[in-house]
Amino acid sequence: MNQLMKHVKLFEQFVNEAKRDVDSAMELIDSLPKGATFDDAKRIDGVFDRSKHTWSEVIEAFEKRQHEAKVKSVNVKDVKITQPNIQSSKIKGMLNKVDKLPLINMVQFPDGLVIYDGHHRLLTAWALGETKIKANLVKV
16 A cells, blocks of 8 residues: 555544544654655645645635635535645644634635645644634635
């Protein structure tokens, strides 16, 4: 089984489990495949689907409509990402203060939810076993 499929299987397993403690969440982050760009980069495109929208489209959509943003609860597994890597050290720093982190900013396109800002916060929630997160959401 290739590395990506192994992590997809892990993701499905962990989505169905109860919330995890910080140590278990750290182990899960450490188990992600090595990413690019940073020394401690981890690939997340095996955990979340990549958006077909460009980063520029997402920025433009959110910034144009951010005054219309509403706080909504969304399913973690429904969020699409715009970057394939995260820094594991940032996630580990967030695990103990998840309740104090700002909301994640997202755009609701007709084809799904796309993250604008908050990939590390999304992965933090995922690693802790959260199935829903609150987000500042704008609709297109």
